[in-house]
Amino acid sequence: MANPDFETGNLAPWSCTGGLGSVVGSPVHTGGKALAGAAGGSDNAQCTQTVSVKPNTAYTLSAWVRGSYVYLGVNGGSSTWTSSPSAYTQLRVSFTTGAGQTSATVYLHGWYGQGTYYADDISFDGPGGPSPSPSPSTSPSPSPSRSPSPSPSPSSSPSPGDVTCPVKGRPAGKVVQGYWENWDGSSNGVHPPFGWTPINDARIRQHGYNVINAAFPVIRSDGTVLWEDGMDSTVKVATPAEMCQAKADGATILMSIGGAAAGIDLSSSTVADRFVETIVPILKRYNFDGIDIDIETGLSGSGSIGQLSASQSNLIRIIDGVLARMPSNFGLTMAPETAYVTGGSVTYGSIWGAYLPIIKKYVDNGRLWWLNMQYYNGSMYGCSGDSYSAGTVQGFVAQTTCLDKGLVIQGTTIRVPYDKQVPGLPAQPGAGGGYMSPSLVSQSWNSFNGQLKGLMTWSVNWDGSKGWTFGDNARSLQGR
Template structure:
């Protein structure tokens, strides 16, 4: 505002008019400057005009700067070479103001291209054959002073391109919004290793590295598991059965949670479990040692993935049927967690479960580990289609420490849904109507996930196309893409999906990861 004139000052009308005009001009200039400041692009090197990745931190070996294709009027653009194990993410951390609205926008080209804020708002396009605009708005929290912007593609979807990126809004304390950089001669640099900034993406876990599952707006279940809102889990086979043999480090980063299958019963310790690398797998991989496996667990951790030890399986003989067995179970699992670096345990006892003592064992383990412990359950449909089942009772007994339950919607046959009707497996109704039972009877949405086989070879029955799993997730979360069964409620916090197994998914070209994983990443 222009300063007030002192009262009683003598001026001619012309002088007043000239002064007024000048004042308005000054005021307008100030207002324009304030508006410009409010909408300044806070990103450094937003159009890669330096001819380099300056200002950006990208997954190693995946990013470069190219001269074609580029957005209209620009000279350079980002190229992210997504592959089977990396989504080619690039991030930049920016200072912002608390309780303030911002807009993130950009131009992208390619399949499954994402743009967003780590742990917050995001947007994406499944297929952009030419430059396509993406934009999302968000408001910072009362104490937030920085955000991490990300862009990335998706596994095995090929190279994506990004250009003309912008984060507009008031600059935070200590930041100096940059103007668009001057053009330099092309010198695409090798992308630097990723810094310890939160990973992003609509389905990335909030971790220092490349993708796991991007929208980490909160953890599933309770505690501090570090998992994203919608989790993609998969079993890694510690044995050879015709599926592609993989080292643990070869598991794609899109799997947020990896269940190592399986631990064995300790015949000398009632309720106790043991774990070692299966000789058949070691042979198939040309030698795979316990030391290498332990190193691989650490590698997955560096990518933001979590690894839990699964106990049981179809042929498992582990039994927890007494207080002593519960104590032995907890102590033995805790020892294995410390030895190999596991983040928790998966209960896959397919030959009966004692809810009372298994709950005791898991509570004892939680007391040993703390709130970071991940506990997952993998019941068969027969175990949870009514609340009277022991597995359902176990889930309710440990609800305060349970991370997620992945019911196996396969090898089942027909089963009753929450409406009392009978549904056949291999259908969307089967998944949604049975999940509804768990959702309506005590488990939180974040504790309910869908378990499906990765291919027709992975299970005797129950395989469905991954796109149908996406529809079931949409139906449960938003009431869209439903079959004839329409759930009585919407559960936007639905926990995610699991597949048996990552190895079978690898044998099938990672169809489950590419379809269901990408879809979970896009869910808000």
């Protein structure tokens, strides 16, 4: 590792987000220099350095730090944190490189709005490995400036014997995205005869679905996330091996968080932190490629688009915490109901438009793959408070166009371009209010001359129960 004690008097080759890192003469742990990271309300002052490593080798990263909250970790690997505002204390994490891995990016950062943190005497060593080599003279691209949750994470390593496969990035072409139900919707009479089916069932891909949202984990009242067989009635989750097989066959798989019946207490930062702490190991063990935010309860706006409510802040805390602990190509989609998005054109506050500042943050910073707004179970809105019935081409076109042009709320413009829109529709009659026949779906899609990224549906299982007409039609519209 180069410049581990900052005695050179400059940051190189460290790279810090927002220009918030500097070298100071006090307070220091030893010597005459230390790193200072001035974390603010919107930036945690993350400083990174990329170092050379050997594959399949154990390494230990340590640093002496002080500050209200200070985090130390390795991108895609282990991390730890402490709160030591008045004295230096040592943080230490160990990790083992993967097969073929030749570099690792280490990071330090503070916490939003908690002020300046300090770091000194950083050490990176690996018994049996090579001597650490300096990183390139040009600063590496910093990892996203989103911090882990402020609570220690359990081990996120896959269990012995688990099959692992790499995270897949954002699909390059058009997508047909469907929710895969981890329960048996046939035995309970909802959509017979097609109930639970393996996530690697070849029929899913054959009928056009190349992005799958696995729905839903159980979320306990304290924020603990469960993803296991029997966590709820008739639930059976896909194994890591089945996930990898589905991905090898062409699927990109996200975990969908929320749903109509799986809420989370967004008023509590403690619950948010517990959520992050417990979901990240699941995402890693089961080889997920991203998360889909489908939280439909507990989120409300403050009434001022420029001032986040507690629930909005904690949802951002969850998203940032997850993204910071996963590889940089890990995906993010959102599937809010229309009231939470275009409903903001009617009024902003409570649920109306509550997703808008969150959508804006992740569209603007490039982390949102696309928006899956639900064009069903309620009215649809244009940019001027105009309202349309669900299940109509007119409503589909009006709100899709509104998002592309930009929805202006209290002087702030929130824009979601066509290539970041994957509108959500019910797959079959009964799957949701506002079902559109294949001919109406075709009219809606063709209104945009192929500019949309794709279409989403609830659900794969509903579609399979009635002949796969949604998936087949959507795939045909996309020329696949």
